Amino acid sequence: MRLPIEIKGVGVYLPPTIVENHAMEARHQLAEGTIFTDLGIKRRRKAVDENVIEMGAAALQNALDHAGYVFEDLDLLINASVSIAYILPNTAILIQKQLGKANSGVPCMDVNQSCLSWLAALDMAAALIAVGKYRRVAIVSSEKPSPFLNQENVETAALFGDVAAAVIIEKSERADCGIFKSQFVSYSDGWNLSWMPAGGQINSPLKEGIPLTDYMFQMQNRRLLLYTIKKTKDFLISFFKSEDVMPLAEIKHIVPHQTSRAGLDFLTATYQLEGRVIRILEDFGNCVAASIPLALCLGIQSGRIQKGDSVLLIGTAAGISIGAVLLKT
Amino acid sequence: MRLPIEIKGVGVYLPPTIVENHAMEARHQLAEGTIFTDLGIKRRRKAVDENVIEMGAAALQNALDHAGYVFEDLDLLINASVSIAYILPNTAILIQKQLGKANSGVPCMDVNQSCLSWLAALDMAAALIAVGKYRRVAIVSSEKPSPFLNQENVETAALFGDVAAAVIIEKSERADCGIFKSQFVSYSDGWNLSWMPAGGQINSPLKEGIPLTDYMFQMQNRRLLLYTIKKTKDFLISFFKSEDVMPLAEIKHIVPHQTSRAGLDFLTATYQLEGRVIRILEDFGNCVAASIPLALCLGIQSGRIQKGDSVLLIGTAAGISIGAVLLKT
Numbered sequence: 140m141r142l143p144i145e146i147k148g149v150g151v152y153l154p155p156t157i158v159e160n161h162a163m164e165a166r167h168q169l170a171e172g173t174i175f176t177d178l179g180i181k182r183r184r185k186a187v188d189e190n191v192i193e194m195g196a197a198a199l200q201n202a203l204d205h206a207g208y209v210f211e212d213l214d215l216l217i218n219a220s221v222s223i224a225y226i227l228p229n230t231a232i233l234i235q236k237q238l239g240k241a242n243s244g245v246p247c248m249d250v251n252q253s254c255l256s257w258l259a260a261l262d263m264a265a266a267l268i269a270v271g272k273y274r275r276v277a278i279v280s281s282e283k284p285s286p287f288l289n290q291e292n293v294e295t296a297a298l299f300g301d302v303a304a305a306v307i308i309e310k311s312e313r314a315d316c317g318i319f320k321s322q323f324v325s326y327s328d329g330w331n332l333s334w335m336p337a338g339g340q341i342n343s344p345l346k347e348g349i350p351l352t353d354y355m356f357q358m359q360n361r362r363l364l365l366y367t368i369k370k371t372k373d374f375l376i377s378f379f380k381s382e383d384v385m386p387l388a389e390i391k392h393i394v395p396h397q398t399s400r401a402g403l404d405f406l407t408a409t410y411q412l413e414g415r416v417i418r419i420l421e422d423f424g425n426c427v428a429a430s431i432p433l434a435l436c437l438g439i440q441s442g443r444i445q446k447g448d449s450v451l452l453i454g455t456a457a458g459i460s461i462g463a464v465l466l467k468t
Numbered sequence: 469m470r471l472p473i474e475i476k477g478v479g480v481y482l483p484p485t486i487v488e489n490h491a492m493e494a495r496h497q498l499a500e501g502t503i504f505t506d507l508g509i510k511r512r513r514k515a516v517d518e519n520v521i522e523m524g525a526a527a528l529q530n531a532l533d534h535a536g537y538v539f540e541d542l543d544l545l546i547n548a549s550v551s552i553a554y555i556l557p558n559t560a561i562l563i564q565k566q567l568g569k570a571n572s573g574v575p576c577m578d579v580n581q582s583c584l585s586w587l588a589a590l591d592m593a594a595a596l597i598a599v600g601k602y603r604r605v606a607i608v609s610s611e612k613p614s615p616f617l618n619q620e621n622v623e624t625a626a627l628f629g630d631v632a633a634a635v636i637i638e639k640s641e642r643a644d645c646g647i648f649k650s651q652f653v654s655y656s657d658g659w660n661l662s663w664m665p666a667g668g669q670i671n672s673p674l675k676e677g678i679p680l681t682d683y684m685f686q687m688q689n690r691r692l693l694l695y696t697i698k699k700t701k702d703f704l705i706s707f708f709k710s711e712d713v714m715p716l717a718e719i720k721h722i723v724p725h726q727t728s729r730a731g732l733d734f735l736t737a738t739y740q741l742e743g744r745v746i747r748i749l750e751d752f753g754n755c756v757a758a759s760i761p762l763a764l765c766l767g768i769q770s771g772r773i774q775k776g777d778s779v780l781l782i783g784t785a786a787g788i789s790i791g792a793v794l795l796k797t
Binding site for chain 1: 469471519520521544545550551552553554555556557558559560561562564565569570571573574575576577578579580581582588591592595596598599600601612615616650652653654655656657659662663664665666667668669670672673674678680683684685785786787788789791
């Protein structure tokens with residue numbers, strides 16, 4: 140059941156504005172160092188003037204440049220982000236427009252599984268490639284949570300960062316690469332442990348009396364952590380129980396969603412992953428669906444992840460969902 | 469490149485409230501019969517108290533009942549709708565919750581390609597099944613455009629209707645069924661010919677001064693029609709040029725997106741499709757991404773579409789995108 144794909148290009152867009160902790164700590168009258176101690180985050184990017192279309196387009200252009208391709212070489216563009224430019228149309232087609240490729244005809248779709256959007260889209264794209272529908276697919280995640288963070292709540296205001304990342308995958312003839320296993324689960328009893336109460340149809344902007352903070356991200360940190368840890372343990376037992384999957388101990392790199400210090404520490408300690416986890420939380424915070432592809436892209440760009448390496452991409456998402464993809468690059 | 473899937477269950481949810489034309493005509497001081505003459509629509513459904521989660525869950529339960537399955541028999545649930553319950557989390561997981569299946573673990577994802585969301589999701593689901601990732605997938609489209617229609621603009625207020633439809637597909641051993649071809653294209657120069665200017669990140673509810681009508685659907689009817697007709701002609705030439713696809717003249721049923729009277733009349737007349745088009749526009753209007761699955765479900769429920777029949781599912785979407793899937797049921 141190996142899906143024969145390989146990564147041909149990676150690209151990121153990092154907004155130039157960097158927000159360090161000290162301003163937030165001063166505002167909330169916290170001692171210097173409190174945010175890093177509590178959240179494991181030193182700084183995060185903030186998209187001041189850039190919107191998610193521009194950010195996604197920039198990351199995709201960088202991935203195309205890295206691969207040596209032009210936009211028209213793509214057979215499919217998937218935007219896989221929680222941040223959406225408009226309710227209608229979908230955001231991927233606006234990234235096509237932003238790159239000046241309106242007449243290319245390249246089909247543009249969006250996939251959403253909260254913070255696992257990019258990983259879910261990767262799995263779908265690989266299946267579409269494996270059956271011969273497409274040869275080459277770009278998957279972009281462009282996240283700008285910053286306007287939707289309640290600055291009065293330092294736990295969420297300090298947690299999230301804005302970035303975009305793009306990966307181009309294509310059909311491969313190599314035998315040592317591809318997706319070897321993927322698995323996703325969803326448990327909706329955690330549906331409002333991290334969510335945005337307003338903005339969709341249930342509490343839409345056309346309804347009167349919705350407080351502005353309801354359009355912002357809300358999270359029950361401790362309950363969410365306990366719930367996802369419990370579910371992740373069961374998930375990993377299930378993921379590795381089949382005999383055709385290499386043991387976790389032999390996987391070279393772990394690329395997790397950068398949920399929080401507590402989440403990453405749990406994962407690293409419980410499964411003896413020290414030295415194998417690509418951890419970018421300190422410099423970028425939690426970048427919603429862009430965290431996993433950003434960590435993957437930076438790992439490849441820095442040379443830490445080499446061709447043929449085994450990589451476990453894994454994360455949790457609002458809802459809640461848990462997902463993992465075992466990839467050889 | 470046949471994807472070996474078959475349809476095992478279909479289900480719809482039709483809100484009981486029916487809005488006939490006469491009230492709209494009276495309000496806009498139009499002569500009786502004007503809306504039907506102009507738009508080809510006699511009535512549409514309106515979800516008064518039902519939200520998109522409840523509608524989608526009801527349609528899915530009907531599809532499960534039709535197939536003789538329970539929710540836990542599903543390997544994947546895809547919500548493929550423009551209408552979203554919340555910005556975060558994705559809507560599919562809320563349908564899982566609505567059905568009381570929070571602990572099932574069935575993974576829940578959303579796919580969005582505007583009015584082609586369901587068709588794009590069908591293609592993705594079939595690929596995932598073909599490669600062995602899943603055996604059985606439900607694809608739900610639940611649309612409630614009614615709150616987002618500007619009642620001062622009768623052309624859009626009368627055009628859209630609220631419904632939900634669900635289809636369960638699974639791996640098939642039969643040789644006479646499956647997806648034989650699919651194709652999607654996107655041309656973003658039509659990005660604002662039909663759109664909702666506010667509600668996403670670009671013009672978010674947190675910005676001051678956004679007029680309420682910007683949260684509503686806006687359309688440049690005539691430009692959109694001319695543009696999509698031109699692009700659809702090229703698309704169909706491309707779709708049928710490969711030798712492994714049966715000619716359009718031999719396809720038994722055409723299930724189009726119910727865009728508008730003008731769009732359906734163009735398609736039917738230009739390609740000699742009389743008697744083969746499943747047309748539900750008159751009773752339901754344009755139901756956004758739910759139009760194609762609703763027409764398919766009603767065609768199967770009525771016995772018009774029989775096992776083994778060839779069906780061309782085809783539509784256009786805001787953005788604009790065009791897509792088609794050639795299916796044998």
